[in-house]
Amino acid sequence: MTAERYRRLRQVLECRQPDLTIVTDNVHKSRNLSAIVRTADAAGIGTMYCAMPDKDYKAFRGTAMGSHTWVAVRRQPDVTAALTPLKAQGYQVLATHLASDSVDYREADYTRPTVILLGAEKLGVSEAGCVLADAHITIPMRGMVQSFNVSVAAGIILAEAERQRQNAGMYSQRRIDDASYQRILFEWAQP
């Protein structure tokens, strides 16, 4: 490990956002999940959750790329198991949902502890996910197609979260606690 590399690991940890995360609600295509993990890393997300069957998760881990080294991806059997502990910790759940009562995604406040709930490729966010949501957000679409690819939608929403958190100075001071910082730095610095 070069000094430069070590400096970079520390710099990235200084930007991690312990109160911003993603829950995927039965997103099952490995390439979509991989693109979401990569995008999560870029926004400073350190841990995310995939509600999906164990079989699909194993297939996903089999194809996993580099970004999985940097983001902890935790499987949960369903969306209720994934969201309940986060809600108990005070996270707001923003379901990405093309419903009539959805608000423009730029109206949400992403500086609060936030879960972005992403839906399955065909079915979108499940009924159970919608019930647990605090708000429904949607990205406006001006064309004939009715939805974005899920990883593209994740990128657009996380870019807005990043913008708000940057404006609030949330990338300019360390946000994870000392114990987590030391533990993750140790893990990452392993040869």
Place this chain on the structure above:
Amino acid sequence: MTAERYRRLRQVLECRQPDLTIVTDNVHKSRNLSAIVRTADAAGIGTMYCAMPDKDYKAFRGTAMGSHTWVAVRRQPDVTAALTPLKAQGYQVLATHLASDSVDYREADYTRPTVILLGAEKLGVSEAGCVLADAHITIPMRGMVQSFNVSVAAGIILAEAERQRQNAGMYSQRRIDDASYQRILFEWAQP
């Protein structure tokens, strides 16, 4: 064709942005190109250009999904052939490039006639593409991974273009000329 469907076709054409487009610089994976076409449609792009070998383009057309009905995708043999006529028409070329002289993508003015130049999965924007660019734009990344998936990057940049054009009222009045409007409406309304 129901009256509702016909109304929707017209509504989408009212939002089309004839002075916003994408050029892909040897992006070769069909699933990335498909996601880019879908995202282009959502931002109101009616025509985009893929600089790529004919063989790869044929493979892409073979897998093409619904969004190709709505966005005209034109192949060009290389990025110079794609960009030169657009530059002659006064388009600015924004290369999406992770260079040291790149500016934050939110600093660009997307209300001007604009080409967003997207680079290949492995190699990024080519030398020829960089030379023809008026500016280099980059999406900030806070993590360990060095780049986004190209379709995710396209989504993030087009969402900013959409935001600026919405604020400028560019989706509130028809922007394509009568002849194009009538021609495309006729094509779309074919059974």
